[in-house]
Amino acid sequence: MAERGRQLNLAVGAGIAAAAVVLALTLGTLGAVAWRAEFAARLGPSDWAAVRFTLLQATLSALISVTLAIPVARALARRRFAGRGVLITLLGAPFILPVIVAVLGLLAVFGRAGLLSQFLGWFGFPPFRIYGLHGVVLAHVFFNLPLATRLLLQGWLEIPAERFRLAASLGFSARDVGRELERPMLREVLPGAFVVIFVICTTSFAVVLALGGGPRATTVELAIYQAFRFDFDLGRAALLALVQFAIGAAAAGLALWVQVPQATGGGLDRVAERPEAAGMGHRIADAAWIGLAAAFLLLPLGMIVLRGAPALFSLPPAVQAAALRSVVVALSSAVLVLALALPLAFAVWHLRGRRLAGWLEALGYLSVAASPLVMGTGLFILLYPVADPVALALPVTVVVNAAMSLPFALRALVPAVARVEGRFGPLADSLGMRGLARLRHLHLPRLRRPIGFSAGLAAALSMGDLGVIALFADPEQATLPLQLYRLMAAYRMEDAAGAGLLLLILAVTLFWMFDRGGRVNADT
Template sequence: MARRAQPIGASVWVGAAVAALILSLTLGTLGAVFLRAERFSALGPADWAAVRFTLMQATLSAFLSVALAVPVARALARRRFPGRGLLITLLGAPFILPVIVVVLGILAVFGRNGLLNSALGVVGIGPLSVYGLQGVLIAHVFFNLPLATRLILQGWLSIPAERFRLAASLGFAARDVTRWLERPMLRAVVPGAFMVIFVICMTSFAVALTLGGGPKATTVELAIYQAFRFEFDLSRAALLALVQFGLSAIAAALTLWVAVPSVSGAGLDRIVARWDARHRGLRLLDGAWIALAALFLILPLAMIVADGLRALFTLPPSVFAAAGRSVAVALGSAVLTLALALPLSLAAVRLGRGIAGGMMEGVGALAIAASPLVIGTGLFILLFPIADPVALALPVTAVVNAVMSLPFATRALVPALRDAEESYGKLARSLGMRGFTHLRLVLLPRLRRPIGFSAGLAAALSMGDLGVIALFADPSQATLPLQLYRLMAAYRMEQAAGAALLLLILSLGLFWLFDRGGRVDADA
C-alpha cells in the first residue's frame, strides 16, 4: 500500500539548507578550483609523475593491505583465544590515531636508527631506508590492514554455521571448505575492501609529506601543497586539485561498481565449530599470523609511548600552545559535525527510503570524493580576494574537518534515527508531539550513543589533521600536528616524541570522553 503524502516539515527544510551548505563547501569549492584551473596541457612532467605515483602507491597499498588481511581475518575467524575480543577492538584504533604520530612510531621501528635496522646491523646487513615508496607503503598498510581485516572478518562471520555443518556431514576437507565456502565470500568482500582502501590512500597527505616527498615519491596532494605553499601558483594548485577530485570520484564510483552481493545466505546465528582447522600446522600458522599482525600494529605505538614519556614534561611552551589550539579546533569541529549531521540525517529519514532520502544521505557522503586539500584550495581561492585566509586558518580548518567527518557521522545517525522513528514515531505523533518536542523527548534520548561516537570520532580526526592547516597556518597559528611535523623537520626527535605522545593522549582522550559521555545512562 502506498503511503499517504506527508507535509514537508521544518526538519526537512533545515536539512535541505544544511545540504545546500555542504554542496557549497564541496562542489562549490570545486567550482572555484575549476574556474581558476588552466588547461590540462599546463600540467608538466613532474605533475604527471605525481599522478602516476599516486595511482601506483594507492594500488600497491590496497593490494598489500588486503592480501595480508585475508590470512589474519581467517585466523581470527576460526580461532578462539583469551584476548580475542580485545584484539578485534584494537583493530579499529588506527583509524582514529593521528597520522603524524603513527609516522613517528614507524620511524622508531623502521627508520635508520630504528629497531629493525639495529637488528640488521647486528648480523652485518646495511640499513634500510624508510623514506620514499617503501615508507609510504608501510604507513598505509599500518593504517589499512586493520580496516581490511575487520571488513573481511565480517565476511567470514557472515557465513552461516549451517553451511559448515553441512560441509562436515559431506566430508569436506579444508581445501573443499576453502573452495566452496570461503572463496565465494572473498569474491564478494575483497573487491569492495580493496577499493575503499584505494580511495583512502588516494587522499593520504600526511604520509606522503613525511615519508615521501622526493621527486620520485610525490603524490597529487603533495604537489598541490608544494604549488600552494612554496610557489604560490594558485592556477597550478587549482588544476592539480581538480585532477585529485576527478581521480577520487572515479575511485569512489568504482567502489560501488565492484561490490558483489553476498552469496552466503541466512542462518540461525550459531557459533561455528571449525573442524577443518584442527590440524596442528594450521593452528601454528594461524597463531603466527595473529602474532605478527599484533606485533606490527602494537610495536610502533609502544615505541611512541616509551620515547615520549622521557620528553613529555620537558616540552617547550610552543607545543602546549599548539595543543590548546588543536583542542579548540577539535571541539569546534565536533560541534559543527553534529550541527550538520543531525538535521541532514533527520531530513533523510523523514523523506523516506526513496530517491529524495537517498539523495540527502548521498550529500552527507559527498566528502569521500573530495580531499581536505581540494576543499582548502577552493576556500583559499574564494577567501583570498575578500579576506586574509591566514587569519581564518583555524576556523577554516574546523569547518573542513567537520565536512570530512560527515560521512561517518551520518552513517552512525541515520540507522539509529530510522529505528527510533519506526518504533516510536506513530505513538509520538498520536500524542501530539511535533518539532522540537519530538526531537527532545523521543529522538535525542535514543541518539546519545551515535551522537557521542560521532562527536568523539570528529574530534579525534580533527586533532590529528595535517591537511588544511598546512595550507593556511603561519608559525603563530600552528596546531599540534603541524608543530610536531616542524619538530621532526628540525631533527628535534626527542621533543617530537614527547609532542607525539601528547597528541596521542589528547586524541584518544577526546574520543573516549565523547563516546563515554554518549553511553552513560543511555539505556534507551
C-alpha cells in the same frame, strides 16, 4: 495538521540548508578552483609523475593490505584465545590514530635508527631505508591492514556455522573448506575491501609529506601543497586539484560499482567450530599470522608511548599552546558535524520515499570523494579577496574537518533516526510532541549513542588532521599535528616523541569521552 506540516517544512528546510553547505564545500570549492585554473597552467612531467605515483602507491597499498588480511582474518575467524576481543577492538584503533603520530611510531620501528635496522645490524645487514615508495606503502598498510582484516573477518563470520559443521561431517580438509566455503566469500568481499582502501590511499597527504623522501614519491595531494605553498602557483594548484577530484570521483564510482562490505562490527565474537583446521600445522601458522599482525600494529604504538613518555611532561610551551588550539578545533568540528548531520538525517527521514531524500543523503557522502586540500585551496581562493586567509586558518580547518567526517556521522545517524521515528514517532505525534520537546524527549535520549559516536569520531579525526592546516597556517597558530610535523622537520625527535604521545592521548580521550557519554543511560 497545519502545525505538523510547518514542523515538517522546518526539518526539511534545515536539512536542505545543511546539504547546501556541504554542496558549497565540495562542489563549490571545486568550482572556485576550476574558475581560477583558467586552463592557463599546464601540467608538467613531474605533475604526471605525481598522478602515476598516486595510483601506483594506492594500488600497491590496497593489494598488500588485502592480501595480508586474508590469512590474518582467517586465523582470527577460526581461533579462540585470550585477548582476541581486545585485539579485534584494537584493529579499529588506526582509524582514529593521528597519521603523523603513526608515522613517528613507524620511524621508531622501521627508520634507519629504528628497531628493525638495529636487528638487521646484528646480522651484518644494511639498515632498512624507509623513505620513498616502500615507506609510503608500509605506512598505508599499517593503517589499512586492520581495516581490511575487519572487513574480511566480517565475511568469514557471515558464513553460517552450520556449513562448517556440514563440511566437517563430510570429512572436508582445510583445502576443501577453502575451495568450497572461503573462496566464494572472498570473491564477494575482496573487491570491495580493495576499493575502499584504494580510495583512502589516493588522498594520502601527511604520510607522503613525512615519508615520501623527495620528488620520487609525490602524490597529487602533495603536489597541490607544493604548488601552493612553495611556488604560490594558484593556477597549477587548481589544475592539480581538478585532477585529484577526478581521481577521487573515479575511485568512488568504482566503489559504488563494486559492492562495498560494511564493517559494522556486530557479531565479531562468534567463532565457528573448525575441526578441519585443528591440526598442529594450521594452529602454528594461524598463531604466527596473528602474532605478526599484532606486532606490526602494536610495536609502533608501543614505541610512541615508550619514546614519548620521558618528554611528555617537559614539552615546550609552543607544543602546549598548539595542543590547546587543537582541542578547540576538535570540539568545534564535533559540534559542527552534528549541526550538519542531524538536520540532514531528520530531513532524509521526513522525505523518505521521495527522490529528494536520496539526493540529500548522497550529498552528505560527497565529501568522501573530495580532498581536504582541494577544499582548502578552494576556500582560500574564495576567501582571499575578502579576508586574510592566514587569519582564518583555524576556522577553515574546523569546517573542512567537519565536512570530512560528515559521511561517518550520517552513516550512524540516518538509520538511527529512521529507527527512532519509526518506532516512537506515531506515539509522539499522538501526544502532540513537537519541536524542542520532541528533540529533547524523543530524539536525544535515543540518539545518544550515534550522536556520541559521531561527535567522538569527528573530534578525534579533527584532532589528528594534518591537511588543510599545513596549507596556510601561521606558525603561531599551528595545531598539534602541525607543530609535531615542524618538530620532526627540525629533527627535534625527543620533543616530537613527546608531542606525538600527547596527540595520541588527546585523540583517543576525545573519542572515548564522546563515545562513552553517548552510552551512559542509553539502554533503550
